[in-house]
Amino acid sequence: MPRRKPGSLLPLEVSILAACRDAGTPGIHGFALAQGIADAEESRRLTATGTLYRALHRLDDGGLIENWWEDPNEAAAAGRPLRRLYRITGAGATALARAQSDADELALRRIDPGFVS
Amino acid sequence: MSRLPDDRSVRLVRWWTRRYTAGLDQMTTAFRSAEIDSDLAEHDHFRRETEWPTSRIGRERVRRLLAGVPADIGWRHDRLRIRARPVVTTIVLPVTTVAQLLLAAYYVAFSAYLLGSSALADQQIWGRFPLQGFEGYADEAGASGVAFIIAGLGLSLALAAVARPVSPVVANAVTIPSAVFAVMFFWLGVWALGLIVLTGAATDLATRAPNPTPP
Numbered sequence: 182m183p184r185r186k187p188g189s190l191l192p193l194e195v196s197i198l199a200a201c202r203d204a205g206t207p208g209i210h211g212f213a214l215a216q217g218i219a220d221a222e223e224s225r226r227l228t229a230t231g232t233l234y235r236a237l238h239r240l241d242d243g244g245l246i247e248n249w250w251e252d253p254n255e256a257a258a259a260g261r262p263l264r265r266l267y268r269i270t271g272a273g274a275t276a277l278a279r280a281q282s283d284a285d286e287l288a289l290r291r292i293d294p295g296f297v298s
Numbered sequence: 299m300s301r302l303p304d305d306r307s308v309r310l311v312r313w314w315t316r317r318y319t320a321g322l323d324q325m326t327t328a329f330r331s332a333e334i335d336s337d338l339a340e341h342d343h344f345r346r347e348t349e350w351p352t353s354r355i356g357r358e359r360v361r362r363l364l365a366g367v368p369a370d371i372g373w374r375h376d377r378l379r380i381r382a383r384p385v386v387t388t389i390v391l392p393v394t395t396v397a398q399l400l401l402a403a404y405y406v407a408f409s410a411y412l413l414g415s416s417a418l419a420d421q422q423i424w425g426r427f428p429l430q431g432f433e434g435y436a437d438e439a440g441a442s443g444v445a446f447i448i449a450g451l452g453l454s455l456a457l458a459a460v461a462r463p464v465s466p467v468v469a470n471a472v473t474i475p476s477a478v479f480a481v482m483f484f485w486l487g488v489w490a491l492g493l494i495v496l497t498g499a500a501t502d503l504a505t506r507a508p509n510p511t512p513p
Binding site for chain 1: 302311329330332333334335336337338339340341343344358361362363364365366367368369370372373376380
């Protein structure tokens, strides 16, 4: 498999960053991200668990998102396991904007091969 | 929201999580397990709200598990690599590189000496030029050859002692050629074997160089 270009994002990573950005809450947990991605892609299928969390950890290692555990009292009060929450960082927002801009440019090139940015 | 359902598919997911986190540090394992438990609970809650039957939720759970197995294995590989990287890049590589370079320099010097003293003992160099009156030097060459072996052993073992606390594997790579030094003086085949072992150790070090991780 060819190595991907440093700094480039996989489609799933772009979807995760976009879902984090659009969440509108201080932090969003993994399953809510899977839901958000499925909704955005109008898909009934949820992202595979391993695929989702590996991508999240990769983005976290790259500094594009940050994570923390919610208050245990809150989880206990709600009667559910503790949630790990994620939030997009400044670097993540920049990388997402660049990826989306590249995707837009690629789409324009497909429509008009003579397009110059 | 309810806690984790007691279901075969949930047990399967948790069993698999224990498998691919086995041997990782406790915090990584605990965090991953907690994250997966949270996902299972959220998933169950979400699907029950949409009135999915238990069997269908279970099937979707297993599908998400199976589709993610390659990524789980990749995640484990990532964690192992990240855990190993700081030690290799900040401590092991400089120490072991210096050790290997010193050892290799010694090995080359000793090999040159071995060939030279052998030629002196035969009173010929490359079998072409007779060297009259050099018999005494051949004896001296034999005595200093033993000194060379002892010095080489001392150097190798000292370097191995330095490398061992940081990386036992590299220490072994240093120790094996040092053991070879003692016998190679008497057997050329072992000398060739020593070269192969040194090359292997150098290759091992080269493959330990850190890989850049995207993004």
